[in-house]
Amino acid sequence: MLNPPKQVPEQVTEALRQAESVVIVSHVFPDADAIGSQLALGNILESQGKRVFYYCQEFALSLHEFIPGSKQLSNKLPDISQFDVGIAVDCGDRYRLGEQMDTLLQIHPFIVIDHHAGHKEFGDIRWVEAGRSSSAEMIFDLAQALDAEISYRAAFCLYTAIVSDTGSFKYESTTAYTLQVAGHLLKLGIKPSEVAGKLFDNYTVNRLRLLEKVLGSLKLYFEDQIAVIKATNEMFEATGALREDTEEFINLPRALRSVKVAAFLKETLEGYIKVSLRAKGECDVSLVAMQFGGGGHRNAAGFRIKDKTLGEVSEDLLQEIKRRL
């Protein structure tokens, strides 16, 4: 047993103990923390004899199919009358539940488990800790609070989620407790190099060719404090790389010594410009993203925009970032 920084609220464990059939929801376009937390929690509840439905409106399975249980994810919400508890994991606000938001929130009690800093309250039972590295770290605590054994499969989901959401224990959110939890998961048989390999060493040659081109687009502004890289339709066509192949690219301009904010602008197949933002210093990029209808964390945020060119978005974005540096 590890001793968490805060105890799991009793309302959460109580509601889950009484539940027989639950639906667990992760946010639209889920990252590995969302999916890993969702699947681990489901596995834990199933081990306690509950029926679990795994719902997510929109997900790119190719990136996360190595996470055990990911094939159980469904984007079709069945009749909700069969569920006596709803749970959202890793959702910073109700809109992240997707288009079925209103239907889902008719399930009572609806439990919300999240670690996002700018979390906007929703649901009936709220367990939100912005100081946590990941939602998965909280699910680990929940397993302990429920006296549930963590299976190898749940451990794999949790470890993957924690590694993904902390950039392999590099981000500010990593605490001594995070490392304790991760250490405990290794004792359950997880191999760190296997997880890291699946999460990070997953490049295709096309992806590396795309990276070369994206690096060629690097521009620096405002005494080299802002770095901007771009991935255009043309680059995707020339290299044969996929849209999801750009994961992690932004960490390279972010790694520049002088850079306080890095931005990555990508043309999507649906005609959007998708923008990812990363900050290292004082600038809160979630505020920048909000100006454009997006959101996220202090150090990592994003948004997407239509009917503008890459150049226009870049120009507007630079103004907004400069204001906040």
Place this chain on the structure above:
Amino acid sequence: MLNPPKQVPEQVTEALRQAESVVIVSHVFPDADAIGSQLALGNILESQGKRVFYYCQEFALSLHEFIPGSKQLSNKLPDISQFDVGIAVDCGDRYRLGEQMDTLLQIHPFIVIDHHAGHKEFGDIRWVEAGRSSSAEMIFDLAQALDAEISYRAAFCLYTAIVSDTGSFKYESTTAYTLQVAGHLLKLGIKPSEVAGKLFDNYTVNRLRLLEKVLGSLKLYFEDQIAVIKATNEMFEATGALREDTEEFINLPRALRSVKVAAFLKETLEGYIKVSLRAKGECDVSLVAMQFGGGGHRNAAGFRIKDKTLGEVSEDLLQEIKRRL
């Protein structure tokens, strides 16, 4: 107190308890584990009233100057009669001590603390554990065995060393105990994002421009199982990047899904071709490196060679790797 996988040999603690004046040596061209372990051990011994001299024949301070105490490193070995104990940390064989090897090994007792798999025994008191993530993990145990308090400064050195030698807890060598030790160091005040920032987010723009060119050199062989990248004199001149700026570059071709062995060939200012090798599968690249007079770990090794062209070295190397795939 943490419970290490193996106890520190009593001979080591005994010799150190009795010592008054020690010289600690790290290997030529030290990495962050070598320097971090050396400086942490020295700080620990100084806190116990010993006099410590920090020797290393050749080091590139610019990369590691953020490691506290690194300015104490000296490449001039004084009269050895003043030392009653010699210690080598992170040295896989005696030749890694550098040109003063014979002089250094006249100090008795000479303690050797190392975690390299292909370690070749030398010195009087040998504490070698190939299963450890880093030499720093062993120095942590040594501090515990000596009942020494670990200062913030020593903790910073140790955490940096562990993170560096495990690729931020991604490599196979990372164990539950490694994460426990790292968690303990965080409790002493270390900020993971600060260490990661210093170790990894330390790119200059020139360095990123060089990366673009190096990625442009990517070639794949043998059903895409071998990836080779190159950094030529011309690339360094065109970008203004430094020779040490190539750190971590090899992890990109290594991250290719199909790749079992990645090689990085670099022209040095002294007219050598320096070769770094990384393996993911069954191939033991330390054996490949040995064929060319180098060495290292199973998954990470290297060598350097003179009087050959990049093309010639690449050709010979490919033959040697193919033999072992």
